Structures are given as C-alpha cells and as structure tokens.
Amino acid sequence: MSKKMSLVIVGFGGMGSYHVQLIEGNKNIKVSGVYDIADDRQQVASKLGFKTYPSLEAVLQDSTVDAILIATPNDVHKEIAIKALEAGKHVVCEKPVTINSRDLLDIIDVAKKHDRVFMVHQNRRWDEDFVIVKDIYDRHKIGEVFHLESRVQGANGIPGDWRHLKAHGGGMVLDWGVHLLDQLLFMVKGKINSVTANLSFALGDEVDDGFISYITFENGVTAVIEVGTTNYVKLPRWYIKGTEGTALIQDWDLSGEMVTRNQSAEKSEPKPIRAGQGLTKTMAPPSESATIRHTIEKVKTTMPSFYDNFAAVINDKSEPIVKNEEVYRVLVLIEAIFKAAETGEVIKDFDVLNQPQT
Template sequence: LEAGKHVICEKPVTLNSEELSEIMHTAKEHERVFMVHQNRRWDSDFQMVKDLYENRKIGEVFHIESRVQGANGIPGDWRHLKAHGGGMLLDWGVHLLDQLLYMIDSPLAKVAADLSYILGDEVDDGFISYLTFENGVTALVEVGTTNYIKLPRWYIKGTKGSAVIEDWDLKGKIVKQSGIELVAAPKPIKAGQGLTKTMAPPSEEAIIKEKFEKVATQMDPFYTNFAKVVRGESEPIVKNEEVLQLMKIIESIFEAAETGQVIDVREHSYSR
C-alpha cells in the first residue's frame, strides 16, 4: 500500500482487529484499494440459504445451524501454530461467521463458545459458537476435524417450515406448512417404551415437501468486482468495515471460550 499498490489479502486478514485497523488506515492514507478475499460469500449452498432467508420461503427464519466437519485433523504445518494464525476458528470459522453476518439483517448481540483441543495442538481443532442477533435470530456455528460422521452443512428453521442442505453437493429439501386449515391430527407413534403425539410426523395434508433448488447469484465474481472498484466503477462486495467487525467478533468468541461466559458484543467498539 505504501508503495502505491492495490492489495488483495486472503483470510484471515490479520491475527487481530488492531492490525486490520492499521492496514485500513494505510490504504485510506495512500488512496489504494484493499480488499479481503472472503470467497465463500459466492458458495452455491450459501446463496441458496441467503435466498431462502431473504425471500421468507419458510416464513421468518429464526434459527440457523451452519457446520463443516471432517475427520482428518488439522492440515499442514503452520495451521497447528498459534503465532501463524492456526486453528479452526481462524480457518473455517472466518468463512462461516462472515456468511451469517453478511446475510442476517440485524446487528449481532451476544456470543458464547466452546473450543476443542482434542488433538493436543496449541490451537483449536474445532469449535462450537452460539450467536444471538438483535432481531431474535439465533445461529449455531460448528467446525470439527474429528467427525467421522458428519451432520448437515445447513439446517434452518422458520415460522412456516424447515430446510436442510446435506453437503456441498447441494442435496437438500424444504418441508413447510401446506396452509390447509383442517387436516388430520398427527397419529401417536411409539417412542422407546412410550407413545408420543408431540414428536410424531405431521399428517401428509399438513405439509409440502420441495426440493431446495440452486439459485443464480447476481453478484460479480470477486476479482471482477475488485477490478471495478480499482477503476471506480463499483462498490466492494466485501467491505473492510465488515471484515473488521468479523475480526472483533472472532476476538469475542475466543474470549467467550476462555472465560466460559456469554459475551455481549454490543459493548465492544464496532458498528455494523
């Protein structure tokens, strides 16, 4: 930046928010473009969930679960080292959190977290974080490297239905209310040594099952957008202020895991 060059940086952009603030100041001072390659905003599975959320295809979404899981441990060498930004929160966590912050039209209010150190490294080999947004939407973000059986990539609950995407092959489905008012009550099912109507499947007339279809994104590809920003023809799709917010939230998640407390991120000095 000081040499007059425009810059693209991979994620995690820095190891902390203070370093990013310094970079943003330098970019502004030298009137250069600095952008972070948050490429998973373009992922097809995320675009499907974003479309579902924005168009209320299962009513008002109130809970989202976003996971990536594998059983190969932490890859590479530097990813095992704290000094070099290792660990899953700064690896996959950056992506999954960025997707949620980009999609949900409300400031984040609180975070809680638990980091896993099962493999014995100095950095986390996985984590679970629970997010609460001011509009009432909750989200569970989970990354694991010791999962021999994986849970779905996405599970979403809305006021009129639920949706799931199994993996990056985009196999998924939507099950929602049919809208028919007079339907047969669910029949009790045997659950272990007892009967339940509460957990019985709804009657066929009460629901509609749909394929979770792939959607076309209207966004320019990342590098096309970067070139347009350099030429002054477009606004950046990935804004530095958003990435700064993301880094501060990651710092709050580390704090939540270390202290075992729920952190109110609104008390930290960032704005949406």
C-alpha cells in the same frame, strides 16, 4: 483498451496458485510475477513461466507492479499489506485478513493515507449452498427464519504445518470459522446480542481443531456455527428453521429438502406413536396432508469476478463486493468467540467490543 494491471502473488502455496486460475483470462489484470520465501515454490512459479522476485522489497521496488495478492500464512498478512500499501501498491489479501481487529484498522488507515485499494478475498459468500440458504432467508421461503445451523465437519485433523501453530494464526476459528461467520453476518443483518463458544482441542494442538458458537441477534435470529476436524460422521451442512417450515442442505452437493406447513390443510390432532418405551403425540410425524415437500431449488448465480470488481474499485471507484467494514465486524465476532471460550462467559457487550482495542 487500457493496459492490464500487473499483479504479483506473494505466497505461492495452495491458495496463491489457485489465484492464478481466478485471474486467468481477466481483461483488466494479469499475474506478472511471484515471490515466495520457499525456494521450491519459487522454482514451481518459475517453471510455470512467472518472473520470480528475490525478496518482497524487490517486488515493491518494481514500478511496473500495480498490485499484490497476499496468500501467505495469516500472521504476516499485516506487515506485508502495510509495506505494499506504503510502496503504492493496491492489495488483495486472503482471509482471515489479520488475526485481530486492531491490525485490520491499522491496515485500513495506511490504505486511506496512501489512497490505495485494500480488499479481502471472502470468496465463500458465493458458495452455492450459501446462496441457496440466503435466498431461503431473504425470500421467506420457510416463513421468517428464526434459527440456523451452519457446520463444516471433516475427519482429517488440521492440515499442513503452520495451521497448527498459534504464532502463524492457526486453528479452525481463524481458518474455516472466518468463512462461516462472514456468511452469517452477510445474511443476518443487524446487531448481535450475545455470543457463547467452546473450542475443541481433541487433537492436542496448541490451537483449536474446531469450535461451536451460539450467536443471538437483536432481530430474534439464533445461530449455531460449528467447525470440526475430528468428525467421522458428519451432520448436515445447513439446518434452518422458519415459522412455516424447515430446510436442510446436506453437503456441497446441495442435496437436501425443504418442508413447509400446508396452510390449506385442516388442522388435525396428531395420532400417538410408540416411541421407545413410551407413547408420544408431540414427536409423531405430521400427517401427509399437513406438510408440503419441496426440492432444494438451485439459485442461479455465479460469483461476480472478484478481480473485475477489484479493478473497477481501483479504476472507477466502484463499490467493493467485500467491504472492509464487513470484514472488521467478522474479526470482532471472532474475538468475542475466543473471549467467550476462554472465560466461559456469555459475551454481550458488543458496543465495547466494536471499539478498536488498544
């Protein structure tokens, strides 16, 4: 068996430490060291038995290092990535890869020039709740899906320090939004028609503490994407409407239900019900025989090892499981969300938005 590749983790905070678990036991890659600007994090790494480097330059000058993982705050991903690629290292970068799409194009240019692999860790494409929803969508389990709502809501405000600051690429659009938008574009293929958005500043930070965006696609699908950090009562994680039914997933525990129209049931007029101070037929529940209730089926899937794929892209030119073009498209959508929120406009001109910005 060939020698394992050596990877150094740059930025050994919450996510940098988590990557140690992701790489543990990998037959192709091992974590060989750590560099963090904070002394206390260097000490933690050292206690765990990792070699620590005094500077990024020291990492990049070490010819035994094949690759780095960038898990620093978002604003420095670009400069670290470019330096590492120029030094001949392959790079894995945490999300959001950069804080604008132009910066990602700059990184891709350098990666091509130096023939190095650059991949972004968009891990939530393999979250179970999303895999279930994608299966409902792809296999038309509720007919043709024409509307979906994807939300994450917490009540703890914005965590940590740098996520509160614009200069570090803070805010929830870039933090959680990037995951939900990546999932959306991974599932709904085709052109985006329009984007509207509102950012929330309920906590008084200079960055958004949440947002709601309404996105329409050329194929007729509409989507509401929402992130909140001041929600003491949560809405369901997913709500999906199709031509034959509706599905709801409550949370990461995957509880929920899927209800479809019973095609063999005789059509009968709904009976009016008393609702508030009036009567309604429109909002009366359908008869028992008109619908079929299904439990949410767990879809058998495990996340393909990101690092196995990263090694295969390097060694065998395999296809990356997260492609830079996909990541670029998400960043363009994020820019549209910021622009829509700032101007109050409906953003429609995606041909223009898809051009690299100067």
